[in-house]
Structures are given as structure tokens and as C-alpha cells.
Amino acid sequence: MVYQFKITLKEIEPQIWRRILVPEDITFYKLHKIIQAAFGWQDYHLFNFHFGDVVVDLPDPDYAPGEIYGGLKQLNPKRLKIADLFGERKQCVYTYDFGDNWEHDVVLEEVVSPEEGQHYPLCIGGERSRPPEDVGGVPGYEDFLLAIGDPEHPEHDEYLEWAEKDTGGRKFDPEYFYINEVNRAMKKIR
Numbered sequence: 709m710v711y712q713f714k715i716t717l718k719e720i721e722p723q724i725w726r727r728i729l730v731p732e733d734i735t736f737y738k739l740h741k742i743i744q745a746a747f748g749w750q751d752y753h754l755f756n757f758h759f760g761d762v763v764v765d766l767p768d769p770d771y772a773p774g775e776i777y778g779g780l781k782q783l784n785p786k787r788l789k790i791a792d793l794f795g796e797r798k799q800c801v802y803t804y805d806f807g808d809n810w811e812h813d814v815v816l817e818e819v820v821s822p823e824e825g826q827h828y829p830l831c832i833g834g835e836r837s838r839p840p841e842d843v844g845g846v847p848g849y850e851d852f853l854l855a856i857g858d859p860e861h862p863e864h865d866e867y868l869e870w871a872e873k874d875t876g877g878r879k880f881d882p883e884y885f886y887i888n889e890v891n892r893a894m895k896k897i898r
Contacts, residue, residue: 712819715813715814717747718811718812723836726834728894732791733789735790737786739757740785744804745829748890750874756803759800765785799814807845834885836883868880
């Protein structure tokens, strides 16, 4: 079966979201890689999936299991299949970059049969570009948008130039979303 998720970056309006289809038998680590590709994150920060009573994250050898999250059960994303938790649960929060604290609502919308000949994972919808890496979380992103939206702002040019590291040289556009680009990135995930 194939899981259809809607993933929405929290606390930003208008919303930044992606709708993806993924095989039910993938690990949470692979789902992390798929979310990274769907949003265009650069995958150089820590992450976790938080289900309220369970946290899925890479183990930290400096801490005992459960110690970081106040005794919550911790599960390894490289060993745990998404169907193990999404069978009974319908949503979680995926956090990427604990400094900027990018929280994403991950909602299982439906479970569908795979289409013959279709490659998964697959992005089937979305809106808007994600914030630049290391912009300073939601408050930093709001400041960034104000600066790039005002050519008279003292940091306008500097911010646009800085953001090119995330866009591959293209001028940052908060409305930019190109589904084919997302799907090309997803096809590279193994």
C-alpha cells in the first residue's frame, strides 16, 4: 500500500506544504530523507518525529534511551518502519534543525493502492518555497521576508545574496514551487 501524507511547515502563513505518496514499508529514516527532498532542505541538521508518547530519532550515545525526552520511548528511525506507528496513529510532528526548530505537521490523509508502473516516493502537490537554512526559525524568516521585500531595506541585497546558497543561484522567491524539481530530487533517494 501507499501512504498519502500532507506535510505542512508550522507557524508560517501563507502555508508552506507538500503532499507526498510513499510506500508503507519504508523506514522513518527514509521518510526523513523524502521530507528533506520534498521541501528542499539540505539535511545537515538533526531531526525527529514526535508522536506524543513516542519519539523517533537517531540515538545519541551521550544519553540513555528516554533521557533527552523526559522518559518518552525513543525508537531508531533506521530500524522502524512507518507502518509500525502510522497504522494506529494518523499524525506526528517532524522537527528539523533543533536550532531553527522547523516543525512540520505530518498528517496521514489516506492509504491507497499503488499504481502499476509508478515510481514512489512521489510529490503530488505543494505550495511555496521553504525558508532558507539557518535563517533563524520563524522570527528570522519573518525578518528575512521583510528585508527582501523592501529594496530600500539596508540588508535587502545581502539577504538575497546569502539565500542563493539554498536556491542554487536563483533569486529567492517565497512563492516558488516546482513539482518536477521536487520529484527529480525524490527519485534520487534510495
